[in-house]
Amino acid sequence: MRKTLFAFAILASALSITLTAHADTIDDFVLTGNGETVTFSLPATGVYTLHQHFDSFSASGPGTIDGAPATVGATFYVPYFEIVQSAPDLTIDSNPQSNIPDLYGSIPYSWFVVPAEFPNPEDEGTFNVTFVPGTYQLQTGNTFFDHPFTPPLPFTLSITPETPIAPTPEPASLILLATGALGAITTLKRRKSMAP
Structure with a gap:
């Protein structure tokens, strides 16, 4: 028995x-402002090359511009060596081209840099970043890096983790x-x- x-x-x-279910590692980004909406997805935790030019890292992938498919590239500027204090926080480069200018504001993420042993002149090392989900207010700038806007145009960036599979x-x-x-x-x- x-x-x-x-x-x-x-x-x-x-x-x-x-x-x-495997832990979801993708964040969805939605950027809206000036009558335009850009969406794209990036790894929630990614590994990128930190470029010396304004201390930035770039990521790209499929997305949309006002609902139409596009390849969206996002360049995030990092206060690492602080070569340029007035650099924007986010630049969108897409194909087809969007009308979103350089944006300024706070985009929280945690990060650490592994310096390159023999870095190229334009590279500072491997940049490890984890985006912090939330909604952030950005705006156009009024510096020599950007076209002047008076008053600055407001934009909203939402970072949302994709829903995990049950x-x-x-x-x-x-x-x-x-x-x-x-x-x-x-x-x-x-x-x-x-x-x-």
């Missing part, structure tokens, strides 16, 4: 096994364990019926 209960316990555990049963493991449990039950029943 104890062996039969053990077999049923194995079967019950087999039916409760699920495939755990856990789903893993059919192969369930079938394998259930078959083994049923085989064990059948074997125990046969032994019991053959016992004198």
